[in-house]
Amino acid sequence: MKQAIVYWKSLKAGILTESDEGYSFAYDKDYLTMPEVQGISLTMPLREEPFQSNTLHPFFDGLIPEGWLLDIAQKNWKIDARDRMALLLACCRDCIGAVSIKPLNTTEDDE
Known part of the structure; x- marks a missing residue:
């Protein structure tokens, strides 16, 4: 299972999870109660309720680079083009x- 923290600006908006059942994105409960926040996508x-999908949600898939930049990312990090979650986490x-x-296990000190 792979997990990622999704930030909107500097706020933790939610958690994206890849599992054997597919993908799930759930907004953080604290984020939902904050004034003036918005959804990460229309x-x-x-x-x-979490958003469930058998494939990576189109919004997240659209963040992954394409073309020559994707080729560089794949070669640099040795990631299969079909591993969309790994590409999302790397890029x-x-x-x-x-x-x-x-990535969920990343701390600010790691950057």
Whole structure:
């Protein structure tokens, strides 16, 4: 099982999990109670129930680089192109925009 912390700006928005059953994204309970926060995507509005999918949610898959940048990432980190969660964890720590993805076991000291 692989897990990632999903941040919106500097706030912990939720946890993304890959398991044998597929993928799940759940908003953090504290995040849901904060004023003026928003969903990480229009397709993933704020709610208490997790978003479930057999494949990586399109919003997260869209964060993964494409083309020559994907080729570099695959060769550099030796990641199979079909392992979308591994690519997301390796490539999306500092994305353009408000969302960033970090492995669950990463601490600020690791960066």
